[in-house]
Amino acid sequence: MSMTIRTENASRWKPAWQATLRAAVFGLAAFSVAVAATAWNADAAETKTAIAKPARLITDIRIAGDGVTLGDVFENAGPYADRVIARAPSPGQTATLEARWLGRVARAFGLDWRPTSRYDLATVTRLAHVIPSERITNELLNAIILRNDDLAGERLELQLDNRLLSLNVPKDKPATVGISQLQVDPRTDRFSAFVVAPAQHPHAVRVAVSGQVHRLVEVPVPARRILRGDIVGARDLEMVEMRRSALAANTIVDPADLVGLSAKQTLAMGRAVGANAVQPPVLVKKGGLVTVKLEARNMVLTARGRAMESGGLDDVIRIQNMQSNRVFEAVVTGAGEAAVSLPSQVALQ
Incomplete structure (x- = not known):
């Protein structure tokens, strides 16, 4: 009787035990799958977070090229960082990117950035080589001497009509200067030309220039104030370069013609002396x-x-x-x- 009871009990509980075991095994498998799924979702979320990291506006932008890219304007710009979104200002110039425009660009490229106010601005400065007026003048003077035989051996000075002229060449281009279409009027010594920078470049800047060529001459002038009646000595004089066109017809240009003469009037320091201002002592x-x-x-x-x-x-x-x-x-x-x-x-x- 008791054996029958144990056998029956075992037979009765066996299906329940197996069901429990199967449930435990399937439950562990389900848990493992759930854990794996949770881990994958976590990795995916982390990856998504890394890609969608909040962008930061760069407020002071300095570039050398022709275009402004998304990565120039925003940090963490993502896969479109190299995309050109605006044209760069002229070399040496600065442009302002306004908050509303920046917001539209950020939305268009899916960046996590929004302007907080209209004062969220960015300035773009185009880097440049500055070619000053002195260098332009020297290049013109060399070209004039090279192309005009009648000026060979002359001491010359060039005066530009635009004395503040300077050129800005993009930083990523060579800072070279060329002269083209140069013309000099032999009667008036007026000139005109085009200044090209960079020289021999297909996208060079061309600027029209004009001015005056001055021929220089060395003239003796008083090194000190010479009073009326004083005798002019060699030590009282110094030689300076002056524009020939600015001298009077009777200006003394040879110091030998001045030394030993007496001043008929006070002679100012540094000014040319006319023949009528001196006399024999x-x-x-x-x-x-x-x-x-x-x-x-x-x-x-x-x-x-x-x-x-x-x-x-x-x-x-x-x-x-x-x-x-x-x-x-x-x-x-x-x-x-x-x-x-x-x-x-x-x-x-």
Whole structure:
């Protein structure tokens, strides 16, 4: 009886035990699948989060090329970072990207960025080589000398009509300068040309220029202020370059023609001197006593007279005989000295 009961009990509980075991096994498998699925979903979510990482606006953008890319404007721009979204400003110039436009671009490319206010701006600066006016002038001057034989050997100075002219060449291009269509008027020394930068480049900037070619000459000028009546010495002068067109017709250009002369008026330092501003030094002053000589064969006559006017070396002045009061002409020969010829002998008596 008892054995039958155990057998029956075992037979009765066996299906229940097997069902429980099967449930446990299937439950563990289901849990494993669930865990695996959960892990895959976590990896996928992590990957998605890495791709969709919030973008950050770059407010100060500096570029060298012709186009502005999405990656120039936003950090974490994703797979479209190299996509050109705007044209770059001119070399050396700056443009502003406004908040509303930036928001539209971010939405169009699925970026996690939105402007918080209208002050969310970005400035784009196009980097450039700056070619100054001095370099442009030198390039023009070299081209003018090379292409005009009549200017060879001349000392020249170039004056641009636009003295503030400068050129901006993109930073990613060579900073070279070329000159084209150069023309010089030989009568007026006026010139015109095109400045090209970069030189021999298919997309070079061409700027029209014009100006004046000045021929230079070295001129002696006072190195100090020379007062009226002072004798000009070699140490009182220095040589400077001046534009020939700015000099008067009677300007003294040879220092030898100036040294030893007396200033008829005050001579300003650094200014060219005209021939009418100087004279031979005064050796005889008006009203001063003069020793007058008459030289003849085997005879020398001297007399004292009073100068009626001032005179320098070789000047002819009037002199009054102090004894007879007769007036005669004599040639100044030195300081307080003059000479007469034979017909004036009577005046010495």
